[in-house]
Structures are given as structure tokens and as C-alpha cells.
Amino acid sequence: MSQDSKKLKRKNSKEVELSNEKLSKPKYGRVPSFPHQKIWSRCILMIGVVTIVWYNSKAGKEIIFAKQKDVISMKNQIIECSNDFKNDLIKYPKCMPDKCARIVTDELITSSETNVLLNIAIDGLKYGGSDGGASILDLHSGALSKGSTFINIYSIKKAQKLFTHNDFSVYKNVKNKIQHAIAHHFGIDVNKLYLTKPTFFSRINNKPAKTTHDEYWLPHVDKITYEHFHYTSLLYLNDFDKDFQGGRFIFIDKHNVNTTIEPRKGRVSMFTSGSENLHAVERVTSGTRYALTISFTCNIEAGITDPVLIG
Numbered sequence: 001m002s003q004d005s006k007k008l009k010r011k012n013s014k015e016v017e018l019s020n021e022k023l024s025k026p027k028y029g030r031v032p033s034f035p036h037q038k039i040w041s042r043c044i045l046m047i048g049v050v051t052i053v054w055y056n057s058k059a060g061k062e063i064i065f066a067k068q069k070d071v072i073s074m075k076n077q078i079i080e081c082s083n084d085f086k087n088d089l090i091k092y093p094k095c096m097p098d099k100c101a102r103i104v105t106d107e108l109i110t111s112s113e114t115n116v117l118l119n120i121a122i123d124g125l126k127y128g129g130s131d132g133g134a135s136i137l138d139l140h141s142g143a144l145s146k147g148s149t150f151i152n153i154y155s156i157k158k159a160q161k162l163f164t165h166n167d168f169s170v171y172k173n174v175k176n177k178i179q180h181a182i183a184h185h186f187g188i189d190v191n192k193l194y195l196t197k198p199t200f201f202s203r204i205n206n207k208p209a210k211t212t213h214d215e216y217w218l219p220h221v222d223k224i225t226y227e228h229f230h231y232t233s234l235l236y237l238n239d240f241d242k243d244f245q246g247g248r249f250i251f252i253d254k255h256n257v258n259t260t261i262e263p264r265k266g267r268v269s270m271f272t273s274g275s276e277n278l279h280a281v282e283r284v285t286s287g288t289r290y291a292l293t294i295s296f297t298c299n300i301e302a303g304i305t306d307p308v309l310i311g
């Protein structure tokens, strides 16, 4: 190779190197990098992942809101009011809750009050009893489950001597305490809240259902099942896992999330009665479960008076 052609080759290879360098270098200098941009995109990615994990972990899950063994002084779970509930309560402005919720307390009703009420339920229900698993006793109307229908307990001679003035006064005091607790916790005027029907004792065992009244495990909305309910309260008169098995109370929420209350003697739960609080009672598998359902309405015309002792 001649000297001249060697020089030409070197020159050409230098030119190729230079043009390669030019290509790899950005036209307008180095592309600026923004560290904040990176942090933000990572944060968004992480939030996305956490949200997906959280969403999936909640779907089809059970939250034990109140365990039988725990003593709960006051626990609440705020939920969004349903439109059906809000639309109905527009008619009763001083009765509209600040927020819809479920509230549980073990410190409102004393054990001696609970015992008096448990004895009313046990003694009264002895005079009746459904053929199926669920029986009720309503002290206001006297309605008592019997076979596949209802009788009036006050029409049974012996049963007329069954209850005392003290029983009825405890019943009224307990109702008043719960009424005030509902008014306080939901931020409403206690005088705009009226006891309504049905307010009743229930006794549940594991007998197979005979009529629709026995199908307590079916999910329902109290305001639909019992027309006038706006606020539902339940007072448990005996203990899940000691006196009976099964029979836990379950709120059924979106995405199959269940929120469970295990009955405990003296425990009160209070909740708004609209479709924000769809619920059911688990089937009782053994033993006998006693509870008292006390219901309130905002509609004065649907109000009922305290029961009075006959005789």
C-alpha cells in the first residue's frame, strides 16, 4: 500500500469515529434528568400496587367487628348512607344522622338489667314456641310465636301473672338508655325518635325452618322488612360460643365484605336501618340464642307506647 493511500484510510476512519461520536451525543447537549419526576412516578406506581393489593385483600373477607370475648366500650364503623335512607329521612330533618354507622357497646346496659330481660324472654317464650327455629315475644302487642302462627300471651290466664312491674320498668329504662345512645351517637334530637313496632324478644335454636318467619339467616334490610324502622338496636341476652354456636350477626357489604358482631350478654348494637346495613344472622347450630330487637322510627305516626302490665 502506498503512503498516500495509508493516510487516506486513517483520515477516513477518523471521520467515521467523529460522526459516530456526534450521533451518540444529543443534538442539544445532555438531556436533563429530573430526580423529582422519578420519585413521583415511583410513588404513583407504589400507590397503585398497594391499592390493588388492599382491594384484593378486602374482597370476600370477614372483619370481626366485635368479638364475644372482648369488652367494647364504644366502637363505631361509619358507612355511607344509602339513597333510600337519605331520601326517606328528608321528611324528618331533625332525625337525619350526621353519618350512617354501626355502633357496638358493652357498657350501656348493666348485667342485672340484662338478666331481668333474659328471664322475661325465657319465661314468656315457654308459653309458645314456633315449630321452626325462630320464636318471638312482643310485649307491646302480646304476640307470641306458637306452632306456625302467633297467639296473644296476655290471653293466657297463667301468663298474666308472669311479669312484674319491675320487669316492665327495666324494659322501659333499657329502651330509654338505647334511645338516648342512638340520639347522641347519630347526632339527632332524642325527642324526634319514637319507639316503633315490631320491638320483640327472639329465641333461636337449630330446629329446621317451618315458615318464612324462621328464616332469620336470609339477608335483609330492616327498613324494607319492617316498614317504619329508621334506627335498629339489638341487645344480646346471652353469649355466642357459650350458650349457643352459630348465630353471629353479619353486615354484608359490597365486594362480599362481611362485618361480624358476635353476640355477648349485655352487648348493644345500633345501626341505621336503610340498605347501607344489609344483614343476616348466621344459622344457630346448637344451643339457644336470646336477643331483644328494639326499633325506632322518625315518623311520629308509627310510634308505639311502652308496654303496660295487664291485671
Ligand SMILES: O=C(O)CCC(=O)C(=O)O
Binding pocket: 202, 222, 234, 249, 279, 280, 281, 291, 293
Ligand atoms: O337477632 C339479631 O341479631 C338480628 C335480628 C334481625 O336482624 C332482625 O330482627 O331484624
Ligand SMILES: [Fe+2]
Binding pocket: 220, 221, 222, 279
Ligand atoms: Fe334485621
